[in-house]
Amino acid sequence: MTTWEMFFKERLITIFTHSSSLIDIGAGLRVYKEKGNRVDPTRQWMRPYLEKIDYQVLDPIPDYHPDIVGDIHALPFGDNTQDAIVCLAVLEHVEDPFRACREMLRALKAGGYCFVYVPFLYYYHAEKGYYKDFWRFTKDSFPLLFQGFTRMEICPVRGAVETWMHLSPWGKYSLIKTMSRILDAVFSKKLSNQVSGFYIALQK
Numbered sequence: 642m643t644t645w646e647m648f649f650k651e652r653l654i655t656i657f658t659h660s661s662s663l664i665d666i667g668a669g670l671r672v673y674k675e676k677g678n679r680v681d682p683t684r685q686w687m688r689p690y691l692e693k694i695d696y697q698v699l700d701p702i703p704d705y706h707p708d709i710v711g712d713i714h715a716l717p718f719g720d721n722t723q724d725a726i727v728c729l730a731v732l733e734h735v736e737d738p739f740r741a742c743r744e745m746l747r748a749l750k751a752g753g754y755c756f757v758y759v760p761f762l763y764y765y766h767a768e769k770g771y772y773k774d775f776w777r778f779t780k781d782s783f784p785l786l787f788q789g790f791t792r793m794e795i796c797p798v799r800g801a802v803e804t805w806m807h808l809s810p811w812g813k814y815s816l817i818k819t820m821s822r823i824l825d826a827v828f829s830k831k832l833s834n835q836v837s838g839f840y841i842a843l844q845k
Contacts, residue, residue: 643822644796644831645796645797645798645799645840648794648796648840648842649796649840650686652756652794652840652842653687653690653727653756654690655754656725656727656754656756657687657690657691657693657694658690659754660694660724660725660753660754661694661695661724662694662695662696662697662723662724662725663691663694663695663696663697663724663725663726663727664697664698664699664709664718664723664725664726664727664748665696665697665698665699665726665727666698666699666700666713666726666727666728666731666745667698667699667700667728667729667730667731667734668698668700668705668707669727669728669729669730669731669758670684670687670691670727670729671684672684672685672687672688672691673698675706676698676705676706676707676708677698677700677705677707678704678705678771697709699711699713699716699717701713702771704771713728713731713735713741713744713745714735714736714737714740714741714744715744716744716745716747716748718748719748720747720748721747721748721749721750721751722748722750723748723749723750723753724749724750724753724754725749725753725754725755725756726745726748726749726753726754726755726756727755727756727757728741728745728755728756728757728758729756729757729758730758730759730760732757732759732776732778732786733759733760733774733775733776733777733778734767734772734773734774734775735775736775738776738778738786739785739786742786742787742788743789746787746789746790746845749845750845751845752844752845753844753845754842754843754844754845755790755842755843755844755845756840756841756842756843757840757841757843758798758838758839758840758841759777759778759838759839759841760777760778760837760838761777761778761779761835761836761837761838761839762777762804762808762835762836762837762838763777763808763837763838764808778838778839779834780795780797780834780839783795783839783841787841787843789845790843790844790845791844791845792842792843792844793841793842793843794841794842794843795839795840795841796839796840796841796842797836797837797838797839798836798837798838798839798840799825799836799837800821800822800825800826800830800831800832800833800836801825801830801833801835801836802821802822802824802825802828802830803818803821803822803824803825803837804835804836804837805821805835806818806821807821807837
């Protein structure tokens with residue numbers, strides 16, 4: 642398991658076990674096919690955790706049967722009411738990510754958790770009729786985006802070589818991924834700023 646995969650799993654387990662409810666903006670966890678447009682078979686380990694809490698998906702359109710139809714720019718929740726929010730690969734698709742982040746902070750209870758993924762070096766991936774693709778984020782943007790949170794942990798996803806390969810036609814091959822990770826380690830590129838994106842664990 643890679644460093645970022647461990648970070649993803651460990652921080653989400655913390656959220657699942659310390660929260661009684663969770664709002665998944667955009668269905669980024671990709672666990673239930675009936676609540677989103679994609680399912681990731683490798684994330685089915687989450688099901689036992691999600692079945693023990695009040696897990697709800699929020700999406701701006703009703704097409705994929707979310708629990709809540711709502712806009713991240715104006716979340717349909719009162720102030721300080723939510724235990725936890727997950728927002729994976731959403732902020733690049735919204736018109737005003739700063740406003741979106743302020744809304745998540747507003748809705749969370751004191752001490753509430755927020756887990757985010759944003760891309761940096763990643764291909765254009767709008768979906769016609771659903772969302773556009775506006776933004777990419779460097780780590781320098783996070784103190785501005787997440788002002789007001791009391792704790793922030795950042796974990797880059799992929800080193801420079803693997804990021805380059807991931808964008809290429811060869812990135813889908815497991816052997817190429819493994820070789821790229823080895824090269825990242827050999828050439829000290831794991832700590833490069835040229836990464837695919839970032840997981841960010843936040844607490845209000």
